[in-house]
Amino acid sequence: xxxxxELDTRLVHAGERIxxxxxxxxxxxxxxxxxxxxxxxxxxxxxxGGQRQGYTYSRxxxxxxxxxxxxxxxxxxxxxxxxxxxxxxxxxxALWATKPRPGDAIVVSRDLYGASINLxxxxxxxxxxxxxxxxxxxxxxxxxxxxxxxxxxxxxxILSNPLLRVIDGPAITELAHAAGAEVIVDNTFTTPLLxxxxxxxxxxxxxxxxKYLSGHGDAMGGVLLAQGRYAEVIHRQQKLLGAVxxxxxxWLIHRGLKTLGLRxxxxxxxxxxxxxxxxxxxxxxxxxxxxxPDHPERERIARLMAHGRGGAVVTLELPGGRDAVFEFLRxxxxxxxxxxxxxxxxxxxxxxxxxxxxxxxxxxAAMGITEGTVRIAVGIEAVEDIFADLIAxxxxxxxxx
Ligand code: PLP
Numbered sequence: 001x002x003x004x005x006e007l008d009t010r011l012v013h014a015g016e017r018i019x020x021x022x023x024x025x026x027x028x029x030x031x032x033x034x035x036x037x038x039x040x041x042x043x044x045x046x047x048x049g050g051q052r053q054g055y056t057y058s059r060x061x062x063x064x065x066x067x068x069x070x071x072x073x074x075x076x077x078x079x080x081x082x083x084x085x086x087x088x089x090x091x092x093x094a095l096w097a098t099k100p101r102p103g104d105a106i107v108v109s110r111d112l113y114g115a116s117i118n119l120x121x122x123x124x125x126x127x128x129x130x131x132x133x134x135x136x137x138x139x140x141x142x143x144x145x146x147x148x149x150x151x152x153x154x155x156x157x158i159l160s161n162p163l164l165r166v167i168d169g170p171a172i173t174e175l176a177h178a179a180g181a182e183v184i185v186d187n188t189f190t191t192p193l194l195x196x197x198x199x200x201x202x203x204x205x206x207x208x209x210x211k212y213l214s215g216h217g218d219a220m221g222g223v224l225l226a227q228g229r230y231a232e233v234i235h236r237q238q239k240l241l242g243a244v245x246x247x248x249x250x251w252l253i254h255r256g257l258k259t260l261g262l263r264x265x266x267x268x269x270x271x272x273x274x275x276x277x278x279x280x281x282x283x284x285x286x287x288x289x290x291x292x293p294d295h296p297e298r299e300r301i302a303r304l305m306a307h308g309r310g311g312a313v314v315t316l317e318l319p320g321g322r323d324a325v326f327e328f329l330r331x332x333x334x335x336x337x338x339x340x341x342x343x344x345x346x347x348x349x350x351x352x353x354x355x356x357x358x359x360x361x362x363x364x365a366a367m368g369i370t371e372g373t374v375r376i377a378v379g380i381e382a383v384e385d386i387f388a389d390l391i392a393x394x395x396x397x398x399x400x401x
Contacts, residue, residue, distance in 0.1 A: 030251045031063045060239055064247035068254040069223060072213065076187070076205050077198035078225035082238060083250060087188060087208025089243035090222030091116055094184045094204045095124060095153055096237050097230045102128025104152035107145060107181070109136040109167060111160030111367055114356045116186065120155070136172050137165045137297065146179040154181045158197075158304065159189040162315045162351050162375035163368050164288050166297035169304060170200035177201065188212070189313065189341070193264050194305045203227055209253045211342030212312070215263050219252035221245045263344060263380055267312035270386065271378040275314045277387050283394040285317035285372065313341060314376045318394065320401030321371035325350050328374065328397035334381065334389040341377035346386050349375045 001013050017037065036055035038044040047054035055061055065083050073081035084090045100106060106120055110133045120131045129152075134145040136156050146154070154176040158169050173183045185197035188208045197205050207213055209221035222245070226234060238244065245253075275289030290301050290310035302308045318324050328348075329337040335346045339354045349355060351369050364370075378386065 028064065028067050028251075028254075030247050032247055034058050058247070059242050059244055060235075062244070062247055062250070064254075065245050065250040068209075068221075068245070068250040068257070071254055071257055072192075072207065072209070072223045073225055075192040076196055076225045078205060079228035080231040080234065081223060081225045082234060083209070083245040083253075084222035084224065084238070084243045085245050085249075086220045086243075087186075087206065087210055087222040088115060088119060089241075090206045090208075090224040091155070091184075091186065092119060092123065093224050093234055093237055093241075093243070094206050094226070095120065095155065097204065097224075097226065097233050098153040098182045098184075099233065100124065100127070100129050100152045103130075105130040105132055105149045107132045107134055107136075107149060107151040107154045107176075109156035109160065110134060111137070111163065111165055112155065112157060113161050113186065113188075114351075114358055116155065118358055136167050139168060139171055139175075142172055143175050146175045146181065150179045151176075151181045153184060155184045155186065157186040157189055158195050159290070159311050159313070160367075161189065161355065162288075162313070162349070162373060164290050164295075164311065164313060164315060166290055166295075166300045166304065168297075168300055169195065169197055169202070173197075173201045189311055190305070191260065191264055193260065194268075194307075194309055194311065198225070198227075204230065211340065212264055212267075213260060213342075214253040214256040215260065215342060215344055216252075216256050217340065217343040217345070219249040219256070221249050221253050264312065265307075265309070266380045267378050268309040270380070270383045271312045271314050271376075272310060273383050274376070274378060274387055274390070275310075278314065278316065278390065281391055281394075283391060283398070285319055287317075288315040312378045314378060316374045316376060316390075316394075317370060318372040318374055318397055318401070320397065322352070324397040324400040325352075325372060325374055327400045328393045331393035331396040332389055333392070334385055335376065335393070341375075343377070344380045346379035346381060347377040349377070351375060 035057050046052035047056050069081035069083045125131045132149050136142045158167050176183045182203045184204045185202045186206050188211050191212045204226040207223045209223050279287040335348050337348045339349050
């Protein structure tokens with residue numbers, strides 16, 4: 001800074017753009033700058049022209065956001081990663097990256113997250129794309145649909161929401177590729193600790209980083225990981241739509257990610273214990289969890305999920321309908337009745353009211369979701385306390401059944 005400048009000028013520039021010193025921080029910085037100063041106009045020209053990597057403007061790239069995307073890429077695999085303001089933006093970008101054209105079809109698993117279904121129906125169908133929902137848990141149905149429809153893209157989650165049916169990712173990927181489709185896996189519920197879809201040939205993987213990756217309920221974000229051939233179209237789309245992640249959220253999610261290996265196995269173990277104990281309690285019409293003996297795809301778990309873990313969500317069927325569920329939610333003392341998963345604390349969600357609100361009663365019934373279905377996203381608390389809270393609330397709700 002030039003000390004001859006007026007005070008008003010110096011106030012604006014003081015302390016900024018100081019050349020880096022020797023020694024770098026052990027934890028990476030939150031770089032909030034919107035723009036960057038390359039070392040020369042020639043360098044700026046090369047970066048903006050795409051001949052050189054570097055930073056010019058945070059809608060194109062930001063170092064804090066890149067650090068998060070790269071961290072997730074190192075866990076999941078893939079050749080290219082970028083982060084978005086939410087999981088939905090990442091899912092939109094992945095579908096867009098398959099370059100669907102009018103007349104093409106997109107197949108989505110019937111049990112997909114409700115908003116993902118709404119996204120394809122409300123944003124892709126009007127472009128002239130055919131949206132086909134199929135029960136991809138059932139391999140025969142999946143084969144029939146994929147061979148007949150020959151879609152451009154297939155989007156699914158391994159563990160369905162909220163009933164935790166298990167899709168055979170490797171088999172669906174093989175069938176989809178044989179039908180000429182590109183495969184996008186939403187790995188939010190399974191995380192790279194249980195499933196790494198690139199290992200079985202997925203073309204893109206998406207995450208709502210809002211959930212387990214971040215883990216503390218205080219930052220929203222999405223991550224898209226892809227093979228290198230998608231990099232250009234994804235980057236272009238992000239630049240033009242601008243659904244970028246803010247650096248502060250990126251930093252928070254990155255910090256959360258460091259403890260995923262401690263949090264998530266504990267959440268899965270808590271869920272497995274709770275599932276058995278809640279079933280034994282006799283208080284629920286049904287308990288859905290992939291490791292329970294009556295689960296229809298139980299045999300897929302050992303083959304598909306690392307360490308045979310079944311995820312951290314348990315879904316309950318309360319006797320009675322809406323009144324009983326509302327009483328159950330009101331009575332919870334420890335479990336938080338809020339609409340998300342993946343936080344360190346246990347959460348309860350009523351799909352009829354929240355995640356599957358846009359589906360008709362008939363559509364929900366076809367998925368197996370009833371007026372008594374409640375999803376429990378299990379946290380890291382002591383499992384005894386979670387169990388006692390759920391049972392006390394279920395006892396109170398029984399009077400309304
Ligand atoms: N995918 C799954 C499986 C989800 O559960 C969610 C949100 O609940 C999303 C995607 C969307 O993520 P976000 O809320 O970060 O946009």
